[in-house]
Amino acid sequence: MAGEQGRYTGPLVDCDVHNALPSDDALHPYMPADWRSRRDSLTYLPTAFRDVRENLGDRSYIGAEYPRPTKRASRVDAWPPGGGAPASDLAFAQAQLLDAWNISYAVLNPLLGIGEMLNLELAAVMARAANDWLADQWLDRDSRLRASIVVAYEDPPTAAAEIDRVARDPRFVQVLVLSRMIEPMGRRRYWPIYEACERNGLALGVHNGGWGGHPITPAGYPSYYLEDAAAMAGAFQAQVGSLICEGVLQHFPGLRIVLIEGGFAWIPALMWRLDRAWRMLGAEVPAVDRPPSQLIRERFWVSTQPMEEPEHPAQFHELLDQLQMTDRIMFSTDYPHWDFDAPNQALPARLTADQQRKILHENAAALYGLPTPADAAATGD
Amino acid sequence: MSARASNGTAVIDADVHALVPSIETLFPWLDAHWQEVAQTTQFRGPTDTPYPPSAATSMRPDLDPAAGVAETVEDLRAHVLDQTGVEAAILVCAYATEAIKNPDAAAALSTAANSWVAERWLASEPRLHGSILVPGLHPTLAVEEIERCAENPRFVQVVLPVRSFTPYGNRIWWPLLEAVTRHGLVLNLHFGGASGGPPTSVGWPSTYLEEYVDMPSAFQTQIMSLVAEGAFDRFPDLRVLCSESGFAWLPSFMWRFDRLWHGLRREMPWVRRAPSAYIRDHIRVTTQPFDVPVDEFPRVYDHIGSDEMLCYATDYPHWQSETVAAAVPPVPEGPALRAILGGNARRLFGLGGDRNGG
Numbered sequence: 127m128a129g130e131q132g133r134y135t136g137p138l139v140d141c142d143v144h145n146a147l148p149s150d151d152a153l154h155p156y157m158p159a160d161w162r163s164r165r166d167s168l169t170y171l172p173t174a175f176r177d178v179r180e181n182l183g184d185r186s187y188i189g190a191e192y193p194r195p196t197k198r199a200s201r202v203d204a205w206p207p208g209g210g211a212p213a214s215d216l217a218f219a220q221a222q223l224l225d226a227w228n229i230s231y232a233v234l235n236p237l238l239g240i241g242e243m244l245n246l247e248l249a250a251v252m253a254r255a256a257n258d259w260l261a262d263q264w265l266d267r268d269s270r271l272r273a274s275i276v277v278a279y280e281d282p283p284t285a286a287a288e289i290d291r292v293a294r295d296p297r298f299v300q301v302l303v304l305s306r307m308i309e310p311m312g313r314r315r316y317w318p319i320y321e322a323c324e325r326n327g328l329a330l331g332v333h334n335g336g337w338g339g340h341p342i343t344p345a346g347y348p349s350y351y352l353e354d355a356a357a358m359a360g361a362f363q364a365q366v367g368s369l370i371c372e373g374v375l376q377h378f379p380g381l382r383i384v385l386i387e388g389g390f391a392w393i394p395a396l397m398w399r400l401d402r403a404w405r406m407l408g409a410e411v412p413a414v415d416r417p418p419s420q421l422i423r424e425r426f427w428v429s430t431q432p433m434e435e436p437e438h439p440a441q442f443h444e445l446l447d448q449l450q451m452t453d454r455i456m457f458s459t460d461y462p463h464w465d466f467d468a469p470n471q472a473l474p475a476r477l478t479a480d481q482q483r484k485i486l487h488e489n490a491a492a493l494y495g496l497p498t499p500a501d502a503a504a505t506g507d
Numbered sequence: 508m509s510a511r512a513s514n515g516t517a518v519i520d521a522d523v524h525a526l527v528p529s530i531e532t533l534f535p536w537l538d539a540h541w542q543e544v545a546q547t548t549q550f551r552g553p554t555d556t557p558y559p560p561s562a563a564t565s566m567r568p569d570l571d572p573a574a575g576v577a578e579t580v581e582d583l584r585a586h587v588l589d590q591t592g593v594e595a596a597i598l599v600c601a602y603a604t605e606a607i608k609n610p611d612a613a614a615a616l617s618t619a620a621n622s623w624v625a626e627r628w629l630a631s632e633p634r635l636h637g638s639i640l641v642p643g644l645h646p647t648l649a650v651e652e653i654e655r656c657a658e659n660p661r662f663v664q665v666v667l668p669v670r671s672f673t674p675y676g677n678r679i680w681w682p683l684l685e686a687v688t689r690h691g692l693v694l695n696l697h698f699g700g701a702s703g704g705p706p707t708s709v710g711w712p713s714t715y716l717e718e719y720v721d722m723p724s725a726f727q728t729q730i731m732s733l734v735a736e737g738a739f740d741r742f743p744d745l746r747v748l749c750s751e752s753g754f755a756w757l758p759s760f761m762w763r764f765d766r767l768w769h770g771l772r773r774e775m776p777w778v779r780r781a782p783s784a785y786i787r788d789h790i791r792v793t794t795q796p797f798d799v800p801v802d803e804f805p806r807v808y809d810h811i812g813s814d815e816m817l818c819y820a821t822d823y824p825h826w827q828s829e830t831v832a833a834a835v836p837p838v839p840e841g842p843a844l845r846a847i848l849g850g851n852a853r854r855l856f857g858l859g860g861d862r863n864g865g
Contacts, residue, residue: 306709309709309710310710310711310717338708338709340704341708343708344721344724345702346672346674346704347673347674348676350775352771353728353731353732353735357708357724357728359724364708364721368709368713368717371717372713392760392763395723396720398800399723402796402829406827408716410715410716434762435766437762441758448806464770465770
């Protein structure tokens with residue numbers, strides 16, 4: 127624990143908190159009656175099959191499940207004493223996260239598997255219910271909370287309509303998609319989502335995860351969760367390349383993209399490789415009108431957890447120097463997951479007061495339009 | 508690149524290519540059945556390639572592909588060996604037999620290509636050392652081909668495409684890893700691969716540029732698999748050369764792998780050291796492409812944390828540098844440069860009697 131870092135006492139923003147449903151039917155009150163009853167009948171799980179992951183109504187891609195190191199990939203102390211899944215109980219999450227670490231704002235990124243559902247009609251209903259649940263059960267009950275809009279991203283026109291509906295509530299600051307989808311993110315089928323983000327002034331949050339039906343590596347399925355987890359950085363790199371090469375950033379000049387839970391130490395090498403490839407193979411990507419590294423620095427943000435940790439602290443500073451993205455790095459805990467980063471231990475090396483202020487507060491406040499806590503008090507927020 | 512670097516260091520080019528001009532070239536080593544198939548059907552052998560002919564990265568800029576390049580040992584002498592006077596070069600026949608689903612065809616063409624290389628290239632050029640091409644979708648057939656070729660000491664490695672249908676640490680590959688190490692060969696993981704799966708974990712990208720840029724993820728996949736499955740514990744002499752991998756990605760990859768190992772090592776109790784320690788001991792990478800800006804090289808080299816991992820290569824006739832001259836690593840004179848230009852490859856392949864068990 128670096129001493130200088132400990133002295134930071136300013137406002138803190140946590141950009142990645144995973145609140146969960148307290149029960150399988152927690153979204154039912156927010157669903158239309160016909161879908162509610164249909165889902166009740168489809169997802170009935172006989173106890174003989176209680177280890178089965180999903181049922182008729184919830185089919186998703188199968189065959190690539192890697193057991194996490196803990197139940198629900200969560201901290202073992204994050205299970206609410208009153209029952210329910212980690213981060214499904216607001217009061218317990220407040221005590222364990224927001225109050226304990228004096229967090230000014232936290233962005234909720236619920237990972238409900240909705241974007242990955244193969245039944246797009248049900249996914250759209252579930253996304254709508256999830257957003258209403260977020261507003262009703264979380265945002266209305268704690269003014270420190272902000273949320274990402276849940277969308278059925280494999281049906282982009284429907285997702286765009288949902289973004290337009292929910293964006294009227296300014297507590298939704300971002301649209302949430304996962305880093306692995308059916309096609310590379312830059313491809314045109316997803317453009318309605320980006321158009322809706324831009325139209326509504328929302329960031330696009332690309333969170334670690336998803337499936338898309340492809341192996342997690344370009345060389346097939348590996349054997350262990352460690353490999354699955356480590357390979358996710360490759361998915362992020364492929365998505366950054368896709369968004370750049372397809373001209374998404376030129377077509378949607380207001381689109382701001384946040385890479386969440388993907389690490390960032392890989393970015394310098396990607397920038398060098400993309401820039402060199404662009405100089406040699408750029409004829410293939412006419413929309414890319416400037417070095418890809420410049421586009422990355424202009425248009426991408428990253429969250430801190432899980433950070434690759436250099437072997438020597440000085441190397442972390444060299445990494446920041448290579449990145450030139452100190453205005454783009456945003457602190458996150460990943461609560462309640464097993465690899466939670468505590469605010470006082472997340473950053474591995476001594477940072478200047480300026481770097482700490484930016485990473486722990488200012489970058490996220492600027493991106494998401496968060497009032498400083500003093501402003502919030504003055505306006506009674 | 509002069510015959511020797513100005514300080515007298517002998518140079519080894521760890522990756523030059525032989526290109527099969529057409530399937531007819533291989534007829535002397537193909538049986539009547541496959542000759543007949545090639546003559547009476549559209550089958551032309553492996554036509555998938557990770558090197559689109561018109562891509563700038565696919566051909567050295569001063570060479571004319573229409574004139575035939577890298578198709579004969581005379582080409583290689585004229586363009587590389589005599590021109591640059593390297594002491595030795597590691598020859599890889601770029602022929603994607605792993606793309607052929609028919610196992611008999613894949614095996615027959617691998618065998619023919621290896622015989623072509625042995626008789627028409629290695630036999631007449633002592634500076635060349637060969638790579639055993641294997642049917643990459645079929646571990647059992649691959650082992651048979653290794654056993655057949657390994658009797659010829661001019662073959663020094665087994666080449667596998669870095670994009671496979673399943674990672675090479677997987678135990679279905681262990682008979683191959685066993686054969687590689689038993690014969691004292693190097694395992695060469697090579698840019699490309701046509702297993703049929705997409706080149707990224709998010710599907711098929713629209714451009715070759717993306718496929719090219721994303722290839723380090725495949726190298727990382729293979730390294731991670733070999734470490735995580737315990738291949739280096741089971742085969743302590745296993746040495747791996749990653750060709751056309753670049754190296755800028757190594758530091759952050761090792762940091763990520765080490766961190767995850769600290770959190771998740773319960774999954775693989777046989778991995779007793781940090782993954783970065785296995786990597787520095789067992790993995791070597793080529794300097795094509797030289798994927799860091801010149802002024803960043805000292806820091807990246809320091810972050811890699813090993814003087815033994817980088818091996819000079821041109822990737823002839825493919826060319827991932829922006830000029831002909833830029834294939835020479837822009838590294839200052841000194842021990843690091845000597846190791847990169849020749850020392851590391853000499854130890855890896857045991858050339859000049861300098862055998863290294865890794």
